[in-house]
Amino acid sequence: xxxxxxxxxxxxxxxxxxxxxxxxxxxxxxxxxxxxxxxxxxxxxxxxxxxxxxxxxxxxxxxxxxxxxxxxxxxxxxxxxxxxxxxxxxxxxxxxxxxxxxxxxxxxxxxxxxxxxxxxxxxxxxxxxxxxxxxxxxxxxxxxxxxxxxxxxxxxxxxxxxxxxxxxxxxxxxxxxxxxxxxxxxxxxxxxxxxxxxxxxxxxxxxxxxxxxxxxxxxxxxxxxxxxxxxxxxxxxxxxxxxxxxxxxxxxxxxxxxxxxx
Amino acid sequence: xxxxxxxxxxxxxxxxxxxxxxxxxxxxxxxxxxxxxxxxxxxxxxxxxxxxxxxxxxxxxxxxxxxxxxxxxxxxxxxxxxxxxxxxxxxxxxxxxxxxxxxxxxxxxxxxxxxxxxxxxxxxxxxxxxxxxxxxxxxxxxxxxxxxxxxxxxxxxxxxxxxxxxxxxxxxxxxxxxxxxxxxxxxxxxxxxxxxxxxxxxxxxxxxxxxxxxxxxxxxxxxxxxxxxxxxxxxxxxxxxxxxxxxxxxxxxxxxxxxxxxxxxxx
Numbered sequence: 386x387x388x389x390x391x392x393x394x395x396x397x398x399x400x401x402x403x404x405x406x407x408x409x410x411x412x413x414x415x416x417x418x419x420x421x422x423x424x425x426x427x428x429x430x431x432x433x434x435x436x437x438x439x440x441x442x443x444x445x446x447x448x449x450x451x452x453x454x455x456x457x458x459x460x461x462x463x464x465x466x467x468x469x470x471x472x473x474x475x476x477x478x479x480x481x482x483x484x485x486x487x488x489x490x491x492x493x494x495x496x497x498x499x500x501x502x503x504x505x506x507x508x509x510x511x512x513x514x515x516x517x518x519x520x521x522x523x524x525x526x527x528x529x530x531x532x533x534x535x536x537x538x539x540x541x542x543x544x545x546x547x548x549x550x551x552x553x554x555x556x557x558x559x560x561x562x563x564x565x566x567x568x569x570x571x572x573x574x575x576x577x578x579x580x581x582x583x584x585x586x587x588x589x590x591x592x593x594x595x596x597x598x599x600x601x602x603x604x605x606x607x608x609x610x611x612x613x614x615x616x617x618x619x620x621x622x623x624x625x626x627x628x629x630x631x632x633x634x635x636x637x638x639x640x641x642x643x644x645x646x647x
Numbered sequence: 648x649x650x651x652x653x654x655x656x657x658x659x660x661x662x663x664x665x666x667x668x669x670x671x672x673x674x675x676x677x678x679x680x681x682x683x684x685x686x687x688x689x690x691x692x693x694x695x696x697x698x699x700x701x702x703x704x705x706x707x708x709x710x711x712x713x714x715x716x717x718x719x720x721x722x723x724x725x726x727x728x729x730x731x732x733x734x735x736x737x738x739x740x741x742x743x744x745x746x747x748x749x750x751x752x753x754x755x756x757x758x759x760x761x762x763x764x765x766x767x768x769x770x771x772x773x774x775x776x777x778x779x780x781x782x783x784x785x786x787x788x789x790x791x792x793x794x795x796x797x798x799x800x801x802x803x804x805x806x807x808x809x810x811x812x813x814x815x816x817x818x819x820x821x822x823x824x825x826x827x828x829x830x831x832x833x834x835x836x837x838x839x840x841x842x843x844x845x846x847x848x849x850x851x852x853x854x855x856x857x858x859x860x861x862x863x864x865x866x867x868x869x870x871x872x873x874x875x876x877x878x879x880x881x882x883x884x885x886x887x888x889x890x891x892x893x894x895x896x897x898x899x900x901x902x903x904x905x906x907x908x909x910x911x912x913x914x
Binding site for chain 2: 407409410412413414416417419420421423424427428431432434435437438441442564565567568570571572574575578582583584587
């Protein structure tokens with residue numbers, strides 16, 4: 386275990402050093418973060434701007450902003466940790482570089498998942514946290530609520546990681562996976578709104594088929610104390626099931642890997 | 648003259664063949680532009696839950712008509728040339744294209760147009776299915792449809808020109824894709840992708856009418872939904888034509904200055 390922690394520290398140090406070389410990129414990353422939060426805030430504000438609108442799907446503006454905060458935080462997590470690593474899996478399979486990863490004396494899934502970090506998108510994380518703190522400051526929130534939300538948000542991160550890993554693992558058969566993650570991004574966009582803002586059949590779809598509702602709405606509900614016990618239990622269970630499922634899927638994919646030239 | 652037409656025909660044919668090769672991707676790209684559909688669902692639920700069954704005079708079915716229309720139009724005017732140019736310039740791929748006796752602009756432009764042709768049929772199928780599911784209704788006035796396509800075509804060309812100009816910024820900066828994202832935000836907000844323009848504060852509307860965005864997205868969508876008149880369409884065409892001239896001049900200026908700056912990779 387300590388070995389893996391030490392490896393992570395080395396990986397992080399190496400990618401940070403590599404990225405500091407391109408300082409001009411920072412401007413671009415900040416612009417992209419601003420665009421991201423702009424879309425999220427505009428989408429939610431124009432709904433509440435209408436005369437007579439007090440709530441959207443039963444959520445007040447502050448509460449909905451909490452969801453937007455969790456959405457930005459997750460976007461940040463994807464851009465900083467998940468995407469830089471996962472997008473390289475397909476490339477490694479295509480060029481045969483996966484050989485080197487599999488030969489190393491550490492777990493291959495750990496290696497492909499933690500090797501790269503895009504520190505330039507850390508502003509996304511800060512914006513997300515800022516939004517959550519701002520929204521929470523106008524609501525009555527218990528310490529217990531924050532604790533439960535933190536635990537449930539960990540499940541969210543596991544769910545996001547598993548969906549991306551599952552999609553990226555298909556690279557062992559399909560060569561190109563960029564499109565699949567594009568499709569996930571499209572559906573994940575729905576997570577910027579509280580799940581109850583959608584019509585009932587879609588709500589079900591977003592909770593259980595593609596669990597984007599669990600990622601942002603459920604932790605926000607935990608903070609405001611509106612969480613139903615069913616969802617509170619469902620979120621970690623689904624996360625655990627997905628983790629085991631993608632782990633098995635990854636094993637199977639590696640088992641069928643035959644390098645690029647053989 | 649016939650020489651140019653032949654060039655155009657050949658480029659169009661090769662670009663079309665390339666798009667056919669990516670047919671599965673084209674479908675996925677279409678489905679990943681979901682913002683209009685997400686906004687549609689949220690607004691429909693919002694109207695459903697409000698006392699009079701409507702928000703700002705829009706019933707759920709009317710929201711469905713409007714947002715499905717924006718989805719359709721935004722699919723017709725989608726442009727990704729910024730990424731291609733950014734890649735071409737950074738990788739030095741631009742150099743071989745400069746050897747051809749034709750501005751590379753036209754290859755990209757015709758490539759986009761041919762993809763549109765390819766996209767149209769599955770688009771119409773999807774819109775029909777979604778309209779059936781959501782209860783959307785489109786206008787029965789046939790004169791609206793050519794007007795919509797005229798606006799979409801002009802809107803597409805205008806957008807193509809500005810995206811091309813942004814892509815050319817790769818001659819100077821590495822952030823051209825980020826500029827593209829910010830411009831997209833302005834386009835989506837003022838074009839009416841989040842809500843019909845009349846839902847915005849008045850001061851935002853007053854700014855928006857001076858930009859090309861509402862005429863290329865919101866206006867054709869309103870026409871399809873039966874909420875705008877043909878007079879407004881005519882005015883929209885004129886405004887877009889004016890913007891087209893401005894963007895074309897800007898593109899040419901940036902292209903000429905950028906080319907002087909360009910030293911290919913390895914040169």
